[in-house]
Amino acid sequence: MRYFDSVQQKSDPYRIEAVDRALTLLTLLAERGTLSVTEAGRELDVAASTAHRLLGTLSNRGFAVQGERRLYHPGPQLLGLGRSGPSRPLPERVRPFLERLYSEVGETVHLMVREGAEVRFADGIEGTQPLRVGLRTGAHMPAYCTSGGKAMLADLPATEVDTLHADGLTPWPGEAVADLAGLHRELGLVRRQRFGLNHDESEAGVTAIGASLGVVDGVHAALTVALPTARFATVETAELTGRLQQACQDARRALGVAGSGAA
The missing domain is CATH 3.30.450.40 (GAF domain)
Incomplete structure:
Protein backbone atom coordinates (compact mmCIF):
# COMPACT_ATOMS: atom_id res chain seq x y z
CA MET A 1 0.00 0.00 0.00
CA ARG A 2 1.27 3.48 -0.78
CA TYR A 3 1.74 5.61 2.31
CA PHE A 4 0.33 8.60 0.49
CA ASP A 5 -2.90 6.82 -0.50
CA SER A 6 -4.22 5.99 2.97
CA VAL A 7 -7.85 7.02 3.48
CA GLN A 8 -7.09 8.57 6.85
CA GLN A 9 -4.47 10.89 5.40
CA LYS A 10 -6.64 12.07 2.53
CA SER A 11 -9.68 12.65 4.76
CA ASP A 12 -7.81 14.72 7.33
CA PRO A 13 -9.17 18.29 6.94
CA TYR A 14 -5.96 19.77 8.40
CA ARG A 15 -3.64 17.91 6.06
CA ILE A 16 -1.13 20.04 4.09
CA GLU A 17 -0.08 18.09 1.04
CA ALA A 18 3.55 19.23 0.77
CA VAL A 19 4.18 18.69 4.49
CA ASP A 20 2.49 15.29 4.36
CA ARG A 21 4.68 14.23 1.46
CA ALA A 22 7.87 15.38 3.21
CA LEU A 23 6.93 13.52 6.39
CA THR A 24 6.17 10.42 4.35
CA LEU A 25 9.63 10.55 2.81
CA LEU A 26 11.23 10.98 6.22
CA THR A 27 9.34 7.93 7.46
CA LEU A 28 10.46 5.89 4.46
CA LEU A 29 14.09 6.96 4.90
CA ALA A 30 14.02 6.04 8.59
CA GLU A 31 12.42 2.64 7.92
CA ARG A 32 14.34 1.57 4.82
CA GLY A 33 17.68 3.29 5.19
CA THR A 34 17.86 4.15 1.47
CA LEU A 35 15.42 5.61 -1.00
CA SER A 36 15.60 6.31 -4.73
CA VAL A 37 13.74 9.03 -6.58
CA THR A 38 11.77 6.36 -8.42
CA GLU A 39 10.72 4.68 -5.16
CA ALA A 40 9.79 8.04 -3.64
CA GLY A 41 7.66 8.94 -6.64
CA ARG A 42 5.90 5.58 -6.55
CA GLU A 43 5.13 5.77 -2.83
CA LEU A 44 3.84 9.34 -3.10
CA ASP A 45 2.11 8.74 -6.43
CA VAL A 46 3.80 11.79 -7.93
CA ALA A 47 6.09 12.45 -10.88
CA ALA A 48 9.79 11.72 -10.46
CA SER A 49 10.57 15.43 -10.85
CA THR A 50 8.34 16.23 -7.85
CA ALA A 51 9.92 13.48 -5.78
CA HIS A 52 13.36 14.77 -6.74
CA ARG A 53 12.51 18.30 -5.57
CA LEU A 54 11.16 17.00 -2.27
CA LEU A 55 14.26 14.90 -1.61
CA GLY A 56 16.44 17.82 -2.62
CA THR A 57 14.70 20.04 -0.08
CA LEU A 58 15.21 17.44 2.64
CA SER A 59 18.89 17.21 1.66
CA ASN A 60 19.32 20.98 1.87
CA ARG A 61 17.97 20.83 5.42
CA GLY A 62 20.22 17.93 6.41
CA PHE A 63 17.43 15.36 6.75
CA ALA A 64 18.72 13.36 3.77
CA VAL A 65 21.99 12.93 1.90
CA GLN A 66 22.58 11.52 -1.56
CA GLY A 67 25.15 8.75 -1.75
CA GLU A 68 26.29 6.17 -4.28
CA ARG A 69 24.00 5.22 -7.20
CA ARG A 70 22.01 8.40 -6.48
CA LEU A 71 20.31 6.75 -3.51
CA TYR A 72 19.22 8.96 -0.64
CA HIS A 73 20.13 8.09 2.95
CA PRO A 74 19.04 9.52 6.32
CA GLY A 75 20.92 12.76 6.98
CA PRO A 76 22.41 14.01 10.26
CA GLN A 77 19.26 15.91 11.22
CA LEU A 78 17.05 12.85 10.80
CA LEU A 79 19.54 10.57 12.57
CA GLY A 80 19.71 13.02 15.44
CA LEU A 81 15.94 13.15 16.09
CA GLY A 82 15.05 11.59 19.38
CA ARG A 83 18.64 11.45 20.62
CA SER A 84 19.46 12.95 24.00
CA GLY A 85 22.69 13.65 25.78
CA PRO A 86 25.96 14.74 24.17
CA SER A 87 26.26 15.12 20.41
CA ARG A 88 27.60 12.19 18.44
CA PRO A 89 31.32 12.31 17.60
Whole structure:
Protein backbone atom coordinates (compact mmCIF):
# COMPACT_ATOMS: atom_id res chain seq x y z
CA MET A 1 0.00 0.00 0.00
CA ARG A 2 1.27 3.48 -0.78
CA TYR A 3 1.74 5.61 2.31
CA PHE A 4 0.33 8.60 0.49
CA ASP A 5 -2.90 6.82 -0.50
CA SER A 6 -4.22 5.99 2.97
CA VAL A 7 -7.85 7.02 3.48
CA GLN A 8 -7.09 8.57 6.85
CA GLN A 9 -4.47 10.89 5.40
CA LYS A 10 -6.64 12.07 2.53
CA SER A 11 -9.68 12.65 4.76
CA ASP A 12 -7.81 14.72 7.33
CA PRO A 13 -9.17 18.29 6.94
CA TYR A 14 -5.96 19.77 8.40
CA ARG A 15 -3.64 17.91 6.06
CA ILE A 16 -1.13 20.04 4.09
CA GLU A 17 -0.08 18.09 1.04
CA ALA A 18 3.55 19.23 0.77
CA VAL A 19 4.18 18.69 4.49
CA ASP A 20 2.49 15.29 4.36
CA ARG A 21 4.68 14.23 1.46
CA ALA A 22 7.87 15.38 3.21
CA LEU A 23 6.93 13.52 6.39
CA THR A 24 6.17 10.42 4.35
CA LEU A 25 9.63 10.55 2.81
CA LEU A 26 11.23 10.98 6.22
CA THR A 27 9.34 7.93 7.46
CA LEU A 28 10.46 5.89 4.46
CA LEU A 29 14.09 6.96 4.90
CA ALA A 30 14.02 6.04 8.59
CA GLU A 31 12.42 2.64 7.92
CA ARG A 32 14.34 1.57 4.82
CA GLY A 33 17.68 3.29 5.19
CA THR A 34 17.86 4.15 1.47
CA LEU A 35 15.42 5.61 -1.00
CA SER A 36 15.60 6.31 -4.73
CA VAL A 37 13.74 9.03 -6.58
CA THR A 38 11.77 6.36 -8.42
CA GLU A 39 10.72 4.68 -5.16
CA ALA A 40 9.79 8.04 -3.64
CA GLY A 41 7.66 8.94 -6.64
CA ARG A 42 5.90 5.58 -6.55
CA GLU A 43 5.13 5.77 -2.83
CA LEU A 44 3.84 9.34 -3.10
CA ASP A 45 2.11 8.74 -6.43
CA VAL A 46 3.80 11.79 -7.93
CA ALA A 47 6.09 12.45 -10.88
CA ALA A 48 9.79 11.72 -10.46
CA SER A 49 10.57 15.43 -10.85
CA THR A 50 8.34 16.23 -7.85
CA ALA A 51 9.92 13.48 -5.78
CA HIS A 52 13.36 14.77 -6.74
CA ARG A 53 12.51 18.30 -5.57
CA LEU A 54 11.16 17.00 -2.27
CA LEU A 55 14.26 14.90 -1.61
CA GLY A 56 16.44 17.82 -2.62
CA THR A 57 14.70 20.04 -0.08
CA LEU A 58 15.21 17.44 2.64
CA SER A 59 18.89 17.21 1.66
CA ASN A 60 19.32 20.98 1.87
CA ARG A 61 17.97 20.83 5.42
CA GLY A 62 20.22 17.93 6.41
CA PHE A 63 17.43 15.36 6.75
CA ALA A 64 18.72 13.36 3.77
CA VAL A 65 21.99 12.93 1.90
CA GLN A 66 22.58 11.52 -1.56
CA GLY A 67 25.15 8.75 -1.75
CA GLU A 68 26.29 6.17 -4.28
CA ARG A 69 24.00 5.22 -7.20
CA ARG A 70 22.01 8.40 -6.48
CA LEU A 71 20.31 6.75 -3.51
CA TYR A 72 19.22 8.96 -0.64
CA HIS A 73 20.13 8.09 2.95
CA PRO A 74 19.04 9.52 6.32
CA GLY A 75 20.92 12.76 6.98
CA PRO A 76 22.41 14.01 10.26
CA GLN A 77 19.26 15.91 11.22
CA LEU A 78 17.05 12.85 10.80
CA LEU A 79 19.54 10.57 12.57
CA GLY A 80 19.71 13.02 15.44
CA LEU A 81 15.94 13.15 16.09
CA GLY A 82 15.05 11.59 19.38
CA ARG A 83 18.64 11.45 20.62
CA SER A 84 19.46 12.95 24.00
CA GLY A 85 22.69 13.65 25.78
CA PRO A 86 25.96 14.74 24.17
CA SER A 87 26.26 15.12 20.41
CA ARG A 88 27.60 12.19 18.44
CA PRO A 89 31.32 12.31 17.60
CA LEU A 90 32.17 14.70 14.79
CA PRO A 91 33.39 11.98 12.35
CA GLU A 92 30.04 10.21 12.71
CA ARG A 93 28.09 13.40 12.11
CA VAL A 94 30.15 14.41 9.07
CA ARG A 95 30.39 10.89 7.59
CA PRO A 96 27.30 11.19 5.32
CA PHE A 97 28.79 14.27 3.65
CA LEU A 98 32.20 12.61 3.34
CA GLU A 99 30.53 9.60 1.68
CA ARG A 100 28.61 11.80 -0.72
CA LEU A 101 31.74 13.73 -1.67
CA TYR A 102 33.59 10.46 -2.26
CA SER A 103 30.80 9.15 -4.50
CA GLU A 104 30.93 12.35 -6.57
CA VAL A 105 34.69 12.72 -7.05
CA GLY A 106 35.95 9.12 -6.92
CA GLU A 107 39.14 10.19 -5.14
CA THR A 108 40.42 9.80 -1.59
CA VAL A 109 38.61 12.14 0.80
CA HIS A 110 39.36 13.04 4.41
CA LEU A 111 37.83 14.82 7.37
CA MET A 112 40.58 16.87 8.98
CA VAL A 113 40.53 18.68 12.36
CA ARG A 114 42.86 21.41 13.56
CA GLU A 115 44.74 20.98 16.83
CA GLY A 116 46.61 24.22 17.34
CA ALA A 117 49.08 24.68 14.49
CA GLU A 118 48.70 21.03 13.44
CA VAL A 119 45.98 19.03 11.74
CA ARG A 120 44.85 15.48 12.43
CA PHE A 121 43.20 13.27 9.82
CA ALA A 122 40.06 12.20 11.72
CA ASP A 123 38.29 10.08 9.08
CA GLY A 124 38.60 9.19 5.41
CA ILE A 125 37.53 7.05 2.47
CA GLU A 126 40.17 5.76 0.09
CA GLY A 127 39.71 6.09 -3.66
CA THR A 128 39.45 2.98 -5.79
CA GLN A 129 41.46 4.02 -8.84
CA PRO A 130 44.63 1.98 -9.54
CA LEU A 131 46.77 5.06 -8.88
CA ARG A 132 45.40 6.72 -5.76
CA VAL A 133 46.30 8.39 -2.48
CA GLY A 134 46.12 6.13 0.55
CA LEU A 135 44.27 6.96 3.76
CA ARG A 136 46.04 9.13 6.31
CA THR A 137 43.54 8.61 9.16
CA GLY A 138 45.20 9.32 12.51
CA ALA A 139 48.22 11.11 11.01
CA HIS A 140 49.33 14.57 12.21
CA MET A 141 50.93 17.24 10.01
CA PRO A 142 51.62 20.99 10.23
CA ALA A 143 48.46 22.82 9.16
CA TYR A 144 50.30 25.27 6.90
CA CYS A 145 51.41 22.58 4.41
CA THR A 146 48.05 20.80 4.03
CA SER A 147 45.05 21.89 1.98
CA GLY A 148 42.52 21.59 4.80
CA GLY A 149 44.94 23.14 7.25
CA LYS A 150 45.37 26.19 5.04
CA ALA A 151 41.57 26.48 4.69
CA MET A 152 41.16 26.42 8.48
CA LEU A 153 44.02 28.84 9.13
CA ALA A 154 42.37 31.20 6.63
CA ASP A 155 39.34 31.31 8.94
CA LEU A 156 41.45 32.85 11.70
CA PRO A 157 42.45 36.49 12.31
CA ALA A 158 46.04 37.24 11.33
CA THR A 159 46.99 37.81 14.98
CA GLU A 160 45.83 34.31 15.93
CA VAL A 161 47.80 32.80 13.05
CA ASP A 162 50.87 34.66 14.34
CA THR A 163 50.29 33.38 17.89
CA LEU A 164 49.98 29.78 16.69
CA HIS A 165 53.35 30.12 14.93
CA ALA A 166 55.12 32.25 17.52
CA ASP A 167 58.10 29.89 17.41
CA GLY A 168 58.17 29.84 13.61
CA LEU A 169 56.86 27.32 11.10
CA THR A 170 57.49 23.68 11.86
CA PRO A 171 59.96 22.44 9.22
CA TRP A 172 58.44 20.01 6.75
CA PRO A 173 60.16 18.35 3.76
CA GLY A 174 57.82 19.61 1.04
CA GLU A 175 57.05 23.04 2.47
CA ALA A 176 56.30 25.74 -0.09
CA VAL A 177 55.87 28.47 2.55
CA ALA A 178 59.09 29.52 4.28
CA ASP A 179 57.97 32.12 6.82
CA LEU A 180 54.98 33.89 8.37
CA ALA A 181 54.90 36.59 5.70
CA GLY A 182 54.65 33.90 3.05
CA LEU A 183 51.96 32.09 5.03
CA HIS A 184 49.83 35.23 5.24
CA ARG A 185 50.15 35.71 1.47
CA GLU A 186 49.09 32.11 0.96
CA LEU A 187 46.10 32.47 3.30
CA GLY A 188 45.00 35.59 1.43
CA LEU A 189 44.88 33.51 -1.75
CA VAL A 190 42.92 30.79 0.05
CA ARG A 191 40.30 33.31 1.16
CA ARG A 192 39.92 34.65 -2.37
CA GLN A 193 39.57 31.28 -4.08
CA ARG A 194 37.66 29.68 -1.17
CA PHE A 195 39.82 26.54 -0.93
CA GLY A 196 43.31 25.54 0.11
CA LEU A 197 45.74 23.84 -2.27
CA ASN A 198 48.53 21.49 -1.27
CA HIS A 199 50.74 20.65 -4.25
CA ASP A 200 53.43 18.17 -3.16
CA GLU A 201 53.76 20.02 0.18
CA SER A 202 52.52 17.48 2.71
CA GLU A 203 53.89 14.56 0.71
CA ALA A 204 55.71 14.17 -2.60
CA GLY A 205 53.43 13.09 -5.42
CA VAL A 206 50.22 14.13 -3.65
CA THR A 207 48.02 17.10 -4.53
CA ALA A 208 44.99 17.98 -2.43
CA ILE A 209 42.32 20.64 -2.14
CA GLY A 210 40.57 21.45 1.11
CA ALA A 211 37.69 23.61 2.33
CA SER A 212 36.79 24.55 5.88
CA LEU A 213 33.68 23.39 7.69
CA GLY A 214 34.21 26.04 10.33
CA VAL A 215 33.95 25.23 14.06
CA VAL A 216 31.59 22.37 14.92
CA ASP A 217 30.95 21.89 18.66
CA GLY A 218 34.27 23.54 19.41
CA VAL A 219 36.23 21.55 16.81
CA HIS A 220 37.70 23.31 13.77
CA ALA A 221 37.28 20.97 10.79
CA ALA A 222 37.72 20.71 7.02
CA LEU A 223 37.02 18.30 4.17
CA THR A 224 39.73 17.47 1.64
CA VAL A 225 40.09 15.66 -1.69
CA ALA A 226 43.50 14.13 -2.46
CA LEU A 227 44.79 12.61 -5.67
CA PRO A 228 48.15 11.78 -7.25
CA THR A 229 49.90 14.87 -8.59
CA ALA A 230 50.43 13.05 -11.88
CA ARG A 231 46.66 12.95 -12.43
CA PHE A 232 45.78 16.37 -11.02
CA ALA A 233 46.59 18.14 -14.28
CA THR A 234 44.08 15.94 -16.11
CA VAL A 235 41.05 16.66 -13.91
CA GLU A 236 38.57 19.52 -14.15
CA THR A 237 39.69 21.57 -11.16
CA ALA A 238 36.62 23.84 -11.13
CA GLU A 239 34.28 20.86 -10.93
CA LEU A 240 36.35 19.20 -8.20
CA THR A 241 36.45 22.33 -6.05
CA GLY A 242 32.75 22.95 -6.72
CA ARG A 243 31.84 19.49 -5.41
CA LEU A 244 34.03 20.04 -2.34
CA GLN A 245 32.60 23.47 -1.56
CA GLN A 246 29.04 22.24 -2.00
CA ALA A 247 29.64 19.33 0.38
CA CYS A 248 31.03 21.74 2.98
CA GLN A 249 28.15 24.15 2.51
CA ASP A 250 25.57 21.38 2.95
CA ALA A 251 27.40 20.01 5.99
CA ARG A 252 27.58 23.44 7.64
CA ARG A 253 23.87 23.96 7.07
CA ALA A 254 22.99 20.56 8.53
CA LEU A 255 25.33 20.94 11.50
CA GLY A 256 24.18 24.49 12.25
CA VAL A 257 27.55 26.12 11.56
CA ALA A 258 27.89 29.65 10.26
CA GLY A 259 29.74 30.00 6.94
CA SER A 260 33.51 30.19 7.21
CA GLY A 261 35.90 32.49 5.43
CA ALA A 262 37.65 29.83 3.41
CA ALA A 263 34.71 27.90 2.04
